[in-house]
Amino acid sequence: MSLLDRIASRFGFERRAGGFGDLPGIALTGHPVNSRTAENLSAVLACVSAVSTAIASLPAYVYREGEAGRDIDRSHPLNRLVVRxxxxWQTWPDFVEWLVAxxxxxxxxxxxxxTDPRGAVVELRPIPWDWVSVQLLPSGRLAYDVTEQMGIWGATGRLRRLLQGEVLHLRDRSDDGLLGRSRLSRATEVVGAGIALQEASGALWRNGVFPSGALSVEGKLSPDQLKDLREGLADVHTGAARHGKVLILQGGMKWSQITISPEDAEILESRRFSVEEIARLYQVPPPIIQDYTHNTFTNSEAAGRWFAQFTIGPWVRKLEAEFSRGVLSEGDSRSMEFDLSGFMRGDYAARWKAHEIAVRNDILTRNEVREIEGWNPRPEAEKPPPQPSAPTAPTVQPEA
Incomplete structure (x- = not known):
């Protein structure tokens, strides 16, 4: 690994096979945009946390296909990793959350x-992408050169090579079909503008003089007098903690109010729009990241369903495909699946309404519903549900 690679990786820039051309860089505002600076924006942090923690909370199972259907293969090594x-160092939710984030x-x-000597998977070890340099081999397969810079395995700096079949590689949308490209590099200006607005807002409170305005005097102040005036204002009135303190004037000095607020400068409105832009970047509905600007109860419910269907669903499918290809054996009849019905756990009424429909239409048995809810089966639960009796026709009495 070159010296340039090492320096860039320490600042959060990802390494790609083609160099650093696609990396998050400097926005037009002059602010560097990378994974570390971007997460200083609460909207970016909230979007990444919402997606990664939601997927990490889903139950995951390894299924085995059989002639009579499919069953959960609880003895499979991957299923044991899900449980244990x-x-x-990580639980299964911790690992999935880290991988997606x-x-x-x-x-x-x-x-x-x-893997163990038999080829069964026994561990999945996270590797920070900052440590990785990817090479395309003449065979068409990828090689991952890992240089451990810091971490629990020691900061030895030694280089080791992992081949394509030895890693689990989850990608965002790719430009070359080999490596994913981060959304921060695709929308550098969006994130850079958000960082600039946040910095401007912080500077306004850090450097502001309240009440803000202009001091005027007759004549000209000497350099020493001007220095004393500036230092006095900075000591007494600069900073949010000194907001609203009384300004004492002397020597014929006059104060002229200058009204300029964050609203007038459109800083706050611009920051709200920045939140919407970043939510759009990660395909997260604004109510999911606590932006209730245009919120109602109805569209909050719709946002939750939209989030599960169009944000979480595609990421779950990518995870399932990568686990099936990278961890499970080729030609294996097993598959890895995340149970999206876990999103219904918080909606008590909808969950039991779905169970009722499933039992009534012979899709699930009552004991299967009890198993889904984590309860033990009961023999009497398998009795068929009572069928509604057909209405009887009214009796017509003959005329006398």
Whole structure:
């Protein structure tokens, strides 16, 4: 790894096979945009957290296909990692949350697949993308050169190479079909503008003099008098903690109010729009990240369904496909699935209404519903539900 690679990686820039040309860089505002600076924006942090934690909260199962259908393969090594944790340091939700968050911020999430002598997976070790340099081999396969810069495995700086079949590689949308490209690099100006607005807002409070205005005197102040005046104003009135303090004037000095507020400068309105832009960048409905500017109860419910269907659903499909290809054996009849019905856990009425419809139409049995809810089966639960009796025709009495 070159010196340029090492320096750039320490500042959060991702490395790609073609160099640094596609990386998050400097926005027109002059602000650097990378995974670290972007997460200083609460909207970016909220979007990444919302997507990654939602997927991490979903139940995951390894299914085995059979002649009579499919069953959960609880003895499979991958299923054991889901239950016990993929490595000694992370639980399964921690690992999935890290993998998805890395992909959202850097365009790629990588984990080493550790196997035993029989080839069964025994560990999934997270590898920060900052440590990785990717090479395309003459065979057409990818090689991942990992230089451990810091972490629990020690900061030895030694280089080791992992081949394509030895890693689990989750990608965001790719330009070359090989590596993902981060959304921060695709929308550098959007994020850079948000950083600039946040900095401007902070500077307004840090450097503001309240009440703001102009001091006027007859004649000209000497350099010492001007210095004393500036220092006195800075000591007494600069900063949010000194907001509203009384300004004492002397020597014929006059104060002229200058009304300029964040609203007049459109800073606050611009920051609100920046939140919407970043939510759009990550395809997260604004109410999911606590932006209730245009919120009603109805569109909040719709936003939750939209989030599950169009944001979480595609990411879950990518995860399932990558686990099936990278971790499960080729030609295996097993598959990895995340249970999206977990999103219904918080909607009590909708969940039980769905169970009722499933039982009534012989899609699920009552004991299967109890199993879904985490309850033990009961023999009497398998009795068929009572069928509504057909209405009887009214009896017509013959005329006398």
């Amino acid at each position: 944790g993929p490595n000694p 890395s992909t959202l911020l850097r365009g790629n999430g990588l984990a080493e697949i550790v």
